[in-house]
Structure formats: structure tokens, C-alpha cells
Amino acid sequence: MEIFRVIYQADLIRGYYDTHCLQGDAAPLSVDDYVHVIKEYSSVPFELFELDAGQKHWKAKQIKGGIARYRDRAEIYVAAHLPDNPSAGITLCEKRFITLKELSHLLIDDEDSYLDSVTEWVNHIIYGDSPFNGAVESGQSETMACLFAMELLFPWQYRESLRKKINDPNDPCTSLEVARKFKVPLTQLVFVLTDTIHNQLTKQHKWLDEINATYSQPI
DSSP: OOHHHHHHHHHHHHHHHHHHOTTTTOSSOOHHHHHHHHHHHOSSOEEEEEEOTTSTTOOOTTOOEEEEEOSSOEEEEEEOOOTTOGGGSOOHHHHHHHHHHHHHHHHHOOGGGOOOOHHHHHHHHHHTTSTTTOOOHHHHHHHHHHHHHHHHHSOHHHHHHHHHHHHOTTOOOOHHHHHHHHTOOHHHHHHHHSHHHHHHHHHHHHHHHHHHHHHTSOO
16 A cells, blocks of 8 residues: 555545634644545445443454445444543543544555455454564555544644654653644654654655645646
8 A cells, every 4th residue: 555645645634624624723633523524525435333342242442443344335433432431441532543543444445455354353453564464455554544544633734843842852842742732642643753654754745745736836
């Protein structure tokens, strides 16, 4: 799966969000508004379900979300955020992230990305893209879905300045503070701000800016 296609799709959704949602870029960005935008943009109808980790059919707490594909629709499952019983659910930041991560599969996946084997699915949960499992297309799809979700929840225009503040020993700004402001999981924020990922995304956004500039030129 090409990372540029992921960035391009996220940019389209961001554009629709900025155009139609009154909140604009104010953090934290609205997941409900994003869900509405994706419903309008996606060619696949979907329903979103919240599941209590205590329910009989949802006991595997390490599985926090999923997508079920059918011929004519999709169903998105996200574990519940239970403020009164935190140990039985997921955090609000996790719920926001997982909702958009699972929805992203409707926009960025192709058939090679689908997991149709229970064994393959379990191996990916346990080993990820490690040598035990291999960087298969379906595994790459999960990584790309994480990047897509963070493109929506932690927009690119904020990244460079906040990254510099976090890395400045004289600045009190911390990764945790930024994660709380944007209501995203700290682990995912740290991941997208690592040198390797940030540098790769910088290249992709530079190409995207060049393409957008080219097509915005008057004929």
C-alpha cells in the first residue's frame, strides 16, 4: 500500500471537514463530524457500533476495534469508553483514535489488505509486522490506518512547530500535554513524531503540496 495514497485520502477528508464543519481546526477535532464526512464521502455504507468489553461476545479486551465487511455494507465495532468503570472499557482518546482508524479502512484498503484468515488476524495482533508475521499487505494496512487517523486528529499543520517545542529542552511543552490537547493516544502521537515517520510524512506532504499547487493554477 502506498503511503502517498493514504496521505492524499486523509487530505481530502480534512478538506471536507474544514469546509462543512463549523469547528474548523480547533483542538480537539470532532470525531462525530469526521464520521459524518466519511459517511458522505465513502462509497461503502456503514454502521458504527459501540461494544461493552463486558459483553459475552466482546471479552477480548486487547481487541479494541474492528471492521466487518459485507457485499453491500460494512460494520465498524469500537469498544466502549466507560468513565464510571475505566477498567472495563477504553479511554476517550483511544476511542476517538480507534473509531477513525477502523473507518479509514473503507477509504484506503484494497482487497489485498483484507484479513480473511482468523490465524492471520491473531498473528497480526500478537506479532504485528515482526519477523514472526512478516510485513504482509494486511499488516501494512493497519499501520497506514493508524497514520490516517492521526492525520485527521493531529493535523499536519501543527506538527512541525509542536515537534520543535517538545524537543526543545528549554520549552515546558511535553508530548503528554499535546496528546491531551488533541485527545489522541500518547503512544500514537509519539509514533508520528519520531524522526523516521515524521521525515517520511514530510516528503509525502511536500509532494501533495506540489500537486495541489499545480492543479490550483489558472489555465
